[in-house]
Amino acid sequence: MVEQQAAGHVPVMCARIVELLSVPLQAPGSVYVDCTLGLGGHAEAILSACPEASLIGIDRDQHALLLAGERLAPFGDRVRLYQARYDELPEVLAEAGRPRVQAILADLGLSSMQIDRRDRGFAYSVDAPLDMRMDDTQSLTAADLVNTSSVGELAGMLRRFGEERFADRIARRIVTERADQPFSTSARLVRVIESAIPAAARAGGGHPAKRTFQALRIAVNDELVALTGLLPAAIAALALGGRMAVLAYHSGEDRLVKNALRDATTDRAPRGLPAVPAELRAQLALLTRGAERPGSDEVQDNPRAASARLRAGERIEEVAA
Template sequence: MVPTDDARATHVPVLAERIVEVLAPALAAPGSTYVDGTLGLGGHAALILDACPQARLVGIDRDPAALAVAGERLARFGDRVALFRAVYSELPDVLARAGRRPVQAVLLDLGLSSLQIDRRDRGFAYSVDAPLDMRMDPDSPLTAATIVNTWAAADLARILRVHGEERFAERIADRIVAARADAPFTSSARLVQVIADAIPAAARNTGGHPAKRTFQALRIVVNAELEALAAVLPAALDALAPSGRMAVLAYHSGEDRMVKRAFAAASTDRVPAGVPDVPAAYRAQYTLLTRGAERPGPAEIQANPRAASARLRVIARNPQEVPR
């Protein structure tokens, strides 16, 4: 089902001007390639293609509904656009199929697209009653319903604690297991109520909606998001041409830690600290272009509250390095 115009209207690319600013210098040459590994509704991609008329896009998304919307939005760019249904961890295979390696710029805008949040039948939102699905790829076998109805309490607590940073993970997991003994969970409203009842009353009105962290954890596990991110970071860095640039927008501390560590390792010489003359073979191949993580300003957050948790990190491949 193709999303409505309302879904398109709610799509506001996060840190849009900054993304164009940091990636455009790498896309000035004719035939340069921009990879959008999380294409979504194509907002960032359209801005990049407008700003960089010499660039071509390789767009990747696992969600066929998002690809349909993005295809319409980007149709005006004609053969400058090639779209692929895949998980971004499949980047090497996609680039081989596209014949576009090495690449000059990569963007990963992690988390959910506006389409996934706003389509009630997808089950991502805790504010409306919907099926417990949460799959970005509707053909994937694992759903949120499977997790809450079949996983042991200890496993539920672990993912809520690790991926949701939920203080009351054990209480929530125990309540879920007790409730499903009466009847399996089929939609989000009952799960939200069980979660809220498990959280002490004094804590329910702090830190946002009481189900926010649980739903985040379920979504991350259903879509194997951290496993995919761990696979794509080295692959994307390796695919960059000399002077190529990579930007990542993360919305969850676990994602951002992975990006920070991968970028730090890539931009550090492979010798003990203090060595005065580092041999060329051991010098860092990449340079950080952001100091720490950049955040949206108050004006952007006010206009687009979904941007509030965004963290941007950017890295460049050094000019003298050639990808393997």
């Protein structure tokens, strides 16, 4: 099973991630944290390139952890896996006994397994239950949101998390249609979304349901709240010389990453001070100029990489006591 899943799993910008993060992972005892382990593609590449490093792998999806564990089994006790949401990073590191680490990766969004498993309900291209939970032990599903949210709540969700310009039309149509019958599967929701979008707008810009499904997924899994918690925790967890990299896939995610790295790479002292106190100095230096994007060859081989934006930074100032 793991061989089949891994065969279809192409880690995004993998060579560049290894290049960025392997520098501090050459030292004996170094630790790499993969906050979004998925099927373990990035982790496998980094552990192979950095034989002195060990892995703390985190994922909220218990099914992904099982498959990643099988894939990473050849690395033996260099691998420790934890089921957690990535904003629980401080608790995971405390349990692992490693409050400071040398490298951190967060590959945001969906894993290949979640997209490809029909029963998970993430894909708009197949008919499936409206689920979209990354952790299927939680109670809230996409069907719950679609069937209970008001027009205003749905429209706000679609605008904020999906940047859907027809959010109001789609929300009103959903509420009208669910009055006859609650939504339970993706195919019916896709048809309703398509009917709410003007024909001219449906002609270009990708699948008409793409932005709505993205918004529902983000809302179901509280992804931007979790990311807001992860970013300062990850920066604080880096040892001196440690590096972090984040792959984002839509502007809402990337904006949070950009702002967090900007703040961490800027001195916080008031103007006019003759010297910047250590506790107010920039904590990080940027390793990427703006957001790096995958090359055309990678996008051709792996279309899911097309929207990826990579940002990275390195700790240059010790954590204040």
